[in-house]
Amino acid sequence: MKKDAVCGRCGVPRDFSNNQTWGDNGTITQAGNERFRVVILDVDLVSGIFSGIQEMLGIPIDHITTEAKRKGTVEYILQLFSGFKLSLLRAFAHRQAYERLTIVGAQFGYGHFEVRDVKRKEYAVAYGRNIYYMPFMVGDLQATFNVVEGLSAQVGLEEKDGGYLFNVHPGEEDFELASRIQRSFIPSRPGDVRFELCEACGAPLVLEGLAWDLHEGILTDTARGQRLCVIDPEQVDSVLRELETELGEDISRAIIDVARRHTVATFELDESSREDAYISRFLSLRGLGNLVRYDCGTHYLQAVIDNASPPLLVTGMLQGICDLIKGGSSECVFTRSRDGSLQLDINAA
Helix, strand or coil, X not given: CCHHHECCCCCCEHHHHHHEEECCCCCEEECCEEEEEEEEEEHHHHHHHHHHHHHHHCCCCHHHHHHHHHHHHHHHHHHHCCHHHHHHHHHHCHXXXXXXXXXXXXXXXXXXXXXXXXXXXXXXXEEEECCCCHHHHHHHHHHXXXXXXXXXXXXEEEEECCEEEEEEEECCCCHHHHHHCCXXXXXCCCCCCCCCECCCCCCEHHHHHEEEECCCCEEEECCCCEEEEEECHHHHHHHHHHHXXXXXXXXXXXXXXXXXXHHHHHXXXXXXXXXXXXXXXXXXXCCCCEEEEEEECCCEEEEEEECCCCHHHHHHHHHHHHHHHHCCCEEEEEEECCCCCEEEEEEEC
């Protein structure tokens, strides 16, 4: 790793801070592309949501989560290597295109990856360990092959040396599933969130609380001891919308409950973290939305979050925080508006 790869003041990888923009409205977007948001989520929450749903349904849903991740990652790569830059990479820096994406993956907490072998239009072989969430990782690799080779892709897995060997090769695309997993874009509402910025690299100084191990591809919230990942919330939300459409409100409640229980299990609320300023900073730092209203009484918590995404996970997080504050369980009524505003009315049970 180059000495200047990480900011000496705040510890944030310079490439990461250069390519993400923290807005004043509770969002994090790809620099120069407000249509592409990212959020910072606990890895255990991401895996817990989908494994919990799969267990409840008794049927696999990995193919749905993989397809959602593939579509979102294709969009991200095409923005990162747009136009002439992508043509140059395909023509003259074919292997380097894959290697560049292993660097981005390490910054996003996806794990350690090495490109082992590449043959144009035929295959790509990579070794990985510390995989953040396997169905999403498969989608990432398919997307990379889609963009670099211009072909549909399949991924084979082989356990090796404490990790996995990924064999990516041409394959048939499930067009019916791809057509169902639809991404959506809701323009973000304005806000007035302010962060103190690092004088050296311009990243929010509160990111000092995160630690990057770029060799192992692990991102950690040092205060809570939780492993994190940086993902497109639409990749999560498009899966949840598909499940809601097929299964109705029960699945929505199940998703919220997983996020609620995860929050109760992992948060430690001292007096400062019970206040709206702490909760607002937590949400906006992670790109989850802008807390514009917060009213916490003896037996209730009411909140409005603009630009909340993914809304069901944000709902569960706030309900979990309410349970911690009140010292017991709660019931939650939530309303999602078409402009991305989330209204919560949480009452102690």
